[in-house]
Amino acid sequence: MLSYLKGTIVGTQTINSNRIILVLEVNQVGYEIQVTSRLVADLKPADEMVQIYTHLNVREDNLSLFGFSSLAERDLFRQLVAVSGIGPQLAMALIDALALPDLVQAIVSGNTKLLSRTPGVGAKTAERISLELRSKLSEWREQAGLTTIPDATPTINIQEDVEMTLLALGYTTTEITKALQAVGQNTALAKNADAEAWIREAIAWLSR
Numbered sequence: 001m002l003s004y005l006k007g008t009i010v011g012t013q014t015i016n017s018n019r020i021i022l023v024l025e026v027n028q029v030g031y032e033i034q035v036t037s038r039l040v041a042d043l044k045p046a047d048e049m050v051q052i053y054t055h056l057n058v059r060e061d062n063l064s065l066f067g068f069s070s071l072a073e074r075d076l077f078r079q080l081v082a083v084s085g086i087g088p089q090l091a092m093a094l095i096d097a098l099a100l101p102d103l104v105q106a107i108v109s110g111n112t113k114l115l116s117r118t119p120g121v122g123a124k125t126a127e128r129i130s131l132e133l134r135s136k137l138s139e140w141r142e143q144a145g146l147t148t149i150p151d152a153t154p155t156i157n158i159q160e161d162v163e164m165t166l167l168a169l170g171y172t173t174t175e176i177t178k179a180l181q182a183v184g185q186n187t188a189l190a191k192n193a194d195a196e197a198w199i200r201e202a203i204a205w206l207s208r
Contacts, residue, residue: 002065005031006051012040018093018119022067024052033067036096042069057088066092072144073100079140083132085125094118094129102177104141107133113160117173154180154198161195166202179205 007026012035014020022035033052043050052067053074066088068074073095080091094103097118106114107130115126154162159180166176179202 002054002056004051004053005033005067006049007031008049009043019089022052024050031065033065034092035067036092038096039067039069064088068095070100072146075140075144076100076104079133079136080129083129085128090120093120097173099174099177101141101146102174104137104146108138108141110134111159114163114173154184154193154195158193158195158198162198162202165195165199169203171206175206176202
């Protein structure tokens with residue numbers, strides 16, 4: 001019904017510490033749109049026009065607008081809510097927790113530990129998401145023009161050990177993903193090198 005809205009930002013409000021409502025004025029009408037913190041961080045100054053892609057969620061007692069920075073992000077949201085047991089709030093949390101290419105890669109590769117770090121996503125839910133969307137997203141990300149994460153990253157078992165260690169050291173999921181991609185491309189590490197080698201190289205890259 002509403003593909004996108006273009007207007008000026010009136011303001012944002014955080015509800016229950018995890019829901020961000022953005023008010024966008026379009027032709028003197030204010031629309032309340034739930035967005036991610038990632039979108040808010042990338043917003044232009046309030047006096048400039050912004051375009052937000054939207055999804056209208058219809059329930060018996062409520063109509064809600066969800067907003068996204070790109071068509072690809074909105075498409076992924078729609079695929080997530082099509083999974084059994086995944087509602088719009090959980091889909092938004094997943095999109096907010098990981099950058100779009102990283103989220104798609106985690107689903108396609110079956111990295112359930114990474115997915116389950118999103119609040120509200122347990123191991124069984126992560127497995128269901130990966131099982132139902134793995135093949136669809138493998139093809140879709142090429143069509144959507146998303147950069148495919150290189151195969152130079154470590155094997156899944158090693159990657160999980162590396163990620164857990166780096167998270168314990170205080171690095172964020174996004175920082176870790178970028179480090180592993182960079183290290184895999186720029187060093188002679190093999191995919192099956194031991195976890196300690198990947199950890200050393202990743203820390204060195206993150207400490208630059």
